[in-house]
Amino acid sequence: MKKIKCMASLLLLLLVMLMPGGRALAFGMQAPAAADRVLDKADIWSESEEAEFRDSIEALSETYHTDVVLLTVYMLYDAALGDQTYSSAADFADDFYDRGGYGYGNGRTGLILVISMEPGNRQYHFSTSGREYESYSSSDISFVQGEIQPLLTGADYDGAARRFLELVKLHEESGHFDIGLAKTDDSDMLWSLGLALLVAWAVTSNMKRRMNPVQKASRARNYAVPGSYELRHYNEVFLGTSVSRRPRSQNRQGGGHIGHSGAGHGGGGGRF
Template identity: 35%
Template sequence: MKRYFTLILVISLCLFLCFPVSAGEQMPRLIDEADLLTNSEEASLLATLNEISERQGMDIVVLTVYSLDGKSPRAYADDFYDNGGYGYDGILLLLSMEFRDWYISTSGYGITALTDAGIDYISDQFLPALSSGEYADAFTTYATLCDDFIDEAKTGKPYDIGSLPKAPFAVGQKLLLSLVIGFVIAFIITSIMKSKLKSVKAQAAANNYVRAGSLQITHSHDRFLYRHVDRRARPQNNGGGSSTHTSSSGRSHGGGGGKF
């Protein structure tokens, strides 16, 4: 009898793992299968994701895996969101360590909040931390920016081409800018001091060096030397917004990704 009970339990577990999670059995908003975070980092990040998700009425998700099991990053991210029991509106960041892929999948209102330009902007902010192995910082930056972009979208004007927030200067950038400004100021001051020391100045025209009446020009002509033409590509019209595609489950998604 005990053997039959164990067999039934194993079969039930297999069936549970084979079928998608139902809407009432939502997966956590942080799944760190690649084990990139410490326990304290997981707890802090999950609390942040839950707070933003519940306040915004959307699911903001982070998923880390080692392998994509032969799928593309886009297909893996879309399928996980669709089958994870999350709401219609949401954003998922996938990180795969095998080939260092990342992908952001958007669904429902997430497509509106994160335009193609918005995804590029957000990824530009978290990729430096991601590349240097500061995963908790990268994921927190992603979550915080999703929150900001959703807020902006709810005003009726989502961040997009021409209206993206200005990226904050990093400490190194501020230091470099200060050095450049200091160099320019020093150059101007020394140039002024140097000009005051000169008693003789170069003349703009050659005839200023010729004694009056000592030179007579009988004829002159113009000679063409060369021509220089600058060619610049005409900027293409880009209306912004979000490009979409259909996942294997038939749902519409936006998104974008790359390597880190």
């Protein structure tokens, strides 16, 4: 009898897990409320647009059990994160996500898109966490960047948020971006072809050079009297030092990083 009860319980648990949102319920998690996941502090979206985004986020959360946050700010500062202004949108996004308590389950799965409208230093960054950190490849991140950045540069801020949510959904459905992969493959293929051409030319040119070894001698190294080299005077005059620097990231950022809370994040972004 105990065995039957046990089997029934396991079957029930399995069914619940297979239902939409069931996994969260099965592990005692609630879908987070969507109200505080669209934070337009820079006031670049209309109220109707914000409502539209909330609906989309709620649908994503229920269907795919991932947390999505959209945040716009005037500058990379938030009182909740301490008395500091961030220079990196990536660090700001990571900390805002981690300290805001966002994310599904123990892995705190989810994404946050931060758009900073600081004059002269407009940046955006989307950060991935938990399961999303694992599932977004570098080509996926590059693809999202390639889709979002032109919209932000063209001041189509609601379009950028809308496209971001579409891409999150697309990624949840297929696990990767088909179009993005195709584009990346094309680019990789061009590089590969270019490199193959270069190698083929280098190898065959070397083979051709071996066919023409006749050249005038320009050195008499073999005829130097052994031990006769004498360096009578050697002088180094220090003239000065120049230091140049270049940003570690300019238009694009990407790759994995660790937030101040210690959680791992992925994602990418740039300036617009």
